[in-house]
Amino acid sequence: MSEPLLSVRDLRVSYQVGRNFVHAVDGASFDIPRGSITGLVGESGCGKTTVARALTRVIAENAAITGGQILFDGKDLAKIPEREMNALRWRDIAFIPQSAMNSLDPVYTVEYQLAEVLRRRGGMNRKQARARSEELFEMVGIDANRLNDYPHQFSGGMRQRVAIALALALDPKLIIADEPVTALDVIVQRQILDQLKELQTRLGVSVILVTHDISVVAYICDRTVVMYAGKVAESGTMQAALTAPSHPYTMGLRNAFPDLQGAASGILTPIEGAPPNLANPPTGCRFKPRCPFALDICGTEPPVVDVAPGHPVLCHRANESAALRIEAARTETWMAPA
Amino acid sequence: MDGPGMNMITKRPDILVSVFDAKLHYDVGGAFAAMRGKSTVVKAVDGVSFDIRRGESVGLLGESGCGKTSMGRLLLKLEEKTGGTIHFNGEEIGAVRGSGLKKFRSKAQLIFQNPFDAINPRFTIRQTLSEPLENADIPKREREDRIIAALELVKLPEPAQFLDRYPHQLSGGQLQRVVMARALILQPEFVVADEPVSMLDVSVRAGVLNVFRDVRDRLGLTAIYISHDLALVRYVCERTIVMYLGGIMEDGPTEDIVREPLHPYTKALVAAVPVPNPDQSHDPLPIGRGAPDPRNPPSGCVFRDRCPAAHARCAAEIPQPKPVGTRTVACHLY
Numbered sequence: 001m002s003e004p005l006l007s008v009r010d011l012r013v014s015y016q017v018g019r020n021f022v023h024a025v026d027g028a029s030f031d032i033p034r035g036s037i038t039g040l041v042g043e044s045g046c047g048k049t050t051v052a053r054a055l056t057r058v059i060a061e062n063a064a065i066t067g068g069q070i071l072f073d074g075k076d077l078a079k080i081p082e083r084e085m086n087a088l089r090w091r092d093i094a095f096i097p098q099s100a101m102n103s104l105d106p107v108y109t110v111e112y113q114l115a116e117v118l119r120r121r122g123g124m125n126r127k128q129a130r131a132r133s134e135e136l137f138e139m140v141g142i143d144a145n146r147l148n149d150y151p152h153q154f155s156g157g158m159r160q161r162v163a164i165a166l167a168l169a170l171d172p173k174l175i176i177a178d179e180p181v182t183a184l185d186v187i188v189q190r191q192i193l194d195q196l197k198e199l200q201t202r203l204g205v206s207v208i209l210v211t212h213d214i215s216v217v218a219y220i221c222d223r224t225v226v227m228y229a230g231k232v233a234e235s236g237t238m239q240a241a242l243t244a245p246s247h248p249y250t251m252g253l254r255n256a257f258p259d260l261q262g263a264a265s266g267i268l269t270p271i272e273g274a275p276p277n278l279a280n281p282p283t284g285c286r287f288k289p290r291c292p293f294a295l296d297i298c299g300t301e302p303p304v305v306d307v308a309p310g311h312p313v314l315c316h317r318a319n320e321s322a323a324l325r326i327e328a329a330r331t332e333t334w335m336a337p338a
Numbered sequence: 339m340d341g342p343g344m345n346m347i348t349k350r351p352d353i354l355v356s357v358f359d360a361k362l363h364y365d366v367g368g369a370f371a372a373m374r375g376k377s378t379v380v381k382a383v384d385g386v387s388f389d390i391r392r393g394e395s396v397g398l399l400g401e402s403g404c405g406k407t408s409m410g411r412l413l414l415k416l417e418e419k420t421g422g423t424i425h426f427n428g429e430e431i432g433a434v435r436g437s438g439l440k441k442f443r444s445k446a447q448l449i450f451q452n453p454f455d456a457i458n459p460r461f462t463i464r465q466t467l468s469e470p471l472e473n474a475d476i477p478k479r480e481r482e483d484r485i486i487a488a489l490e491l492v493k494l495p496e497p498a499q500f501l502d503r504y505p506h507q508l509s510g511g512q513l514q515r516v517v518m519a520r521a522l523i524l525q526p527e528f529v530v531a532d533e534p535v536s537m538l539d540v541s542v543r544a545g546v547l548n549v550f551r552d553v554r555d556r557l558g559l560t561a562i563y564i565s566h567d568l569a570l571v572r573y574v575c576e577r578t579i580v581m582y583l584g585g586i587m588e589d590g591p592t593e594d595i596v597r598e599p600l601h602p603y604t605k606a607l608v609a610a611v612p613v614p615n616p617d618q619s620h621d622p623l624p625i626g627r628g629a630p631d632p633r634n635p636p637s638g639c640v641f642r643d644r645c646p647a648a649h650a651r652c653a654a655e656i657p658q659p660k661p662v663g664t665r666t667v668a669c670h671l672y
Binding site: 197219238259 | 401402509510511539540541542543544545546547548566567568569570572573593596606607608609610611612613614615616618620622623625627628629
């Protein structure tokens with residue numbers, strides 16, 4: 001495999017809440033290959049948005065990167081001075097925030113907002129910026145004569161397209177999109193995902209898609225990073241995550257949501273309990289309180305085990321994963337957690 | 339006479355809810371728009387007819403703005419219809435007032451979408467669940483038992499420990515069970531659930547859906563499940579009604595709709611649902627971009643400007659619902 005575009009090593013991000021520290025990201029490691037779409041999946045509070053924001057160093061005031069490395073193009077983004085980081089934003093790394101639909105400024109036209117990025121960050125003059133804006137609108141499938149419209153004149157799906165155009169403005173190497181289709185209807189969602197995939201392939205850009213929806217990840221991602229309670233439970237190719245999930249949490253998720261292609265009589269199996277409070281996480285494996293396969297050893301910090309090349313799993317029983325998968329497919333397994 | 343909505347008049351005892359030509363038109367106003375001769379009326383529900391049998395679970399499926407939530411509110415008389423009739427247990431609900439309305443409210447209940455908004459944060463769980471009992475004049479000494487029974491019904495373990503807690507002390511899944519318990523505490527016959535799991539995480543969602551199915555079967559409830567997610571509707575409803583821009587496009591057994599959608603809109607909707615399978619089709623959706631302005635829908639069939647199969651007749655004539663096999667479809671192709 002060629003050198004990855006981005007390599008995150010043991011990343012830690014903490015929030016200060018009152019006198020306590022919440023370790024929202026507690027030692028996350030993963031790679032983002034060039035020209036790929038990677039899904040960063042997990043439930044609310046698992047740290048996926050915090051990871052995404054840490055990569056651009058746009059994090060909350062009460063948060064700090066407390067450890068680890070973010071290696072991007074030979075630089076460690078966790079360490080470089082703010083001035084250098086700022087130069088990378090938009091030009092090398094673009095971020096589409098969670099509420100992209102609301103992230104556009106309502107009092108300026110869309111063209112003004114595109115021009116702001118193109119001129120201030122990209123050093124273009126007015127004419128070049130206009131030409132590039134038209135080109136970008138064409139790429140995301142919006143008529144260029146709508147450049148002078150205000151955000152409220154666009155529908156939700158169109159605003160999402162504008163947000164994508166904005167992210168593509170300066171030809172970045174990496175786009176981080178936080179829940180880009182969550183608030184959209186299925187049909188619009190699908191159209192936006194198709195557009196994103198098409199542009200990603202054509203431009204060769206890498207995309208990190210942060211989402212809670214595994215089906216969305218399955219639809220367009222090549223790779224996936226599954227997070228649970230501030231840690232990476234497992235990462236690997238999409239194919240591996242769907243056909244050979246190796247962390248009990250991923251196995252459980254697989255049973256928990258309805259699949260339109262699955263059998264009609266299938267029963268959904270929840271994972272009992274709720275994710276832990278990160279201000280006071282359990283010792284050892286964080287999934288242990290909900291895991292049907294937990295043993296005494298799970299009270300100690302789990303190792304990272306490569307179950308296959310490029311498929312690391314954070315679990316004491318990772319080597320037994322093939323057997324556990326068979327167990328996990330049975331509803332009874334999840335009825336009474338250990 | 340036969341057909342949806344007519345059955346109440348002919349008194350079929352197996353029908354609990356009968357809707358005939360229901361309309362809900364909002365005037366979204368604007369004196370300026372009116373002066374410029376622009377339409378200011380949004381037809382959120384426009385001429386909808388269907389019957390619901392006792393014990394049936396029906397999914398109202400559609401995208402935002404299709405009128406599914408408005409339809410649900412009409413059924414519960416939370417919104418006054420602007421046309422048509424809705425019969426509940428043989429009685430037209432439009433005219434129900436006073437004690438009759440109170441009785442109706444105890445028989446027909448809503449399960450809210452967002453449990454964090456649906457419960458007063460300053461009420462304990464006991465207060466939250468006492469309120470409907472007070473309104474229904476249930477004697478005080480019976481209330482505690484009814485509350486415990488309702489919480490047991492929704493499978494909250496050791497319900498007594500929750501009574502004096504406040505909503506913020508509960509997880510999302512627990513809170514949605516409390517919302518469900520509140521809707522069920524007066525032993526309704528009919529519940530409308532409006533996207534009850536959309537705010538919950540995937541791993542806890544399944545638990546709430548299972549409780550919903552279990553309670554419904556045990557109490558023999560008649561249920562409407564409103565959602566934009568066909569996979570969820572399929573999990574809880576044997577029948578699905580597909581809505582688009584205030585009208586019904588297709589109505590029939592959920593399994594048939596999933597396997598072989600007939601209406602062109604349903605076809606696009608089914609194709610758009612992402613599935614956790616890396617080999618799924620990436621073909622472009624058979625639908626045009628951009629939903630029309632609801633104040634100004636197309637003439638004839640409301641779906642025609644996005645429909646790949648539209649022809650001249652679709653602009654001229656509103657397609658009437660027709661029986662096609664097990665289903666009813668409103669499309670000129672059939």
